[in-house]
Amino acid sequence: MLIYGRNPVTEALREGRVDEVLLARGVDQAFERQLRALAEEAGVRVRLAPRIELDGLAGTTAHQGVLAEAQELSWADPQEIWDLAERRGEAPLLVLLDGITDPRNFGAIIRSAEVLGAHGVVAEERRSAPLSAVVAKTAAGATAYLPLVQVKNLPRFMDELKERGVWVYGAAGEAAQPLERTDLSGPVALVIGSEGDGLRRLVRDRCDGLVSIPVRGQVSSLNASVAAGILIYEAARRR
Secondary structure, three states: OEEEOHHHHHHHHHHOOEEEEEEEOOOOHHHHHHHHHHHHHHOOEEEEEOHHHHHHHHOOOOOOOEEEEEOOOOOOOOHHHHHHHHHHOOOOEEEEEEOOOOHHHHHHHHHHHHHOOOOEEEEEOOOOOOOOHHHHHHHOOHHHOOOEEEEOOHHHHHHHHHHOOOEEEEEOOOOOEEHHHOOOOOOEEEEEEEOOOEOOHHHHHHOOEEEEOOOOOOOOOOOHHHHHHHHHHHHHHOO
């Protein structure tokens, strides 16, 4: 796959997933030195190219002057979530996605989850954006550090989580239970629905509770990735 953006390419180099790097002529020298040092350490060729060539390959001008041919991003084994929580000595904090098909929202949620200390992001096989270059770019390198898990049936996976003692809370704007009155200090999974339809009925029914984020403006709802960031932050703050 082709990935672009400074953080995604840098992290992919550190992971050893890159075959070749294209660098736009005229990028700042400090970044070029850093990139070349990483590429040399990884045994990867760096080729200078006109910026217009990167524009065409990336399909956008938002590549920040660097593009790489890299191995595909891959889904993690669910056990990696529990292993990460155990290594940190923390109660598991998961983010479950129900119908997040926009790759930018998907990438932004992954980034927030990693930055704020979650232990994994879980998506359903048929109702999720694929792991693409856009997801990698928006996640800004977070895909290198956070287990991304794909399951065939999200409601069934939620049942498995509850059997392991994880409390599952779904985000719903109309929910009577406000976020600040919800106990998020233990093992928790936060479920984020699609912007258009919210949580599916089967998913809502599997939740231990539905929580809302208090809003004060005239617009009634938040972008899915923004809502996810608020929920994850609040869970992390309670720990």
